[in-house]
Amino acid sequence: MEILIPIAFFAMIAAIVIIPRYYRSLERQRMAETLRAAIEKGQPLPTEVVDAMSSNVRAPGLPPSPQRDLRTGIIWIGVAAGLVALGLIVGFEEPDASYWFIGLAAFPGFIGAAFVILGLINKPKS
Secondary structure, eight states: TTTTHHHHHHHHHHHHHHHHHHHHHHHHHHHOOOHHHHTTTOOOHHHHHHHHSSSSOOOOOOOHHHHHHHHHHHHHHHHHHHHHHHHHHHHHHHHHHHHHHHHHHHHHHHHHHHHHHHHHHSSOOO
């Protein structure tokens, strides 16, 4: 019975990542089928449709913007803060366990700090 808790935890994380990607893939597939049918019938493509399809596509090789770095850094710092809070809560029952969580929180915390520093150092390109 104790094994169900870690399995459920990792299954939840996998579901949070996989399910949105799956539905996004289905949506893009339906859009491509609709566009294919419109092209086969000779219908002109509205510019709004082309813009909507290419809006979420990020060109490879472009450097990330400072705003994106700041957002990513803040998210990583939030993950670290959540791990610290979890460690403090677990620490009420088992005091030595809180050290593991705080140590584990250092990794996303330092990654987040690096992203925030990058976001503050890089100048926005005009």
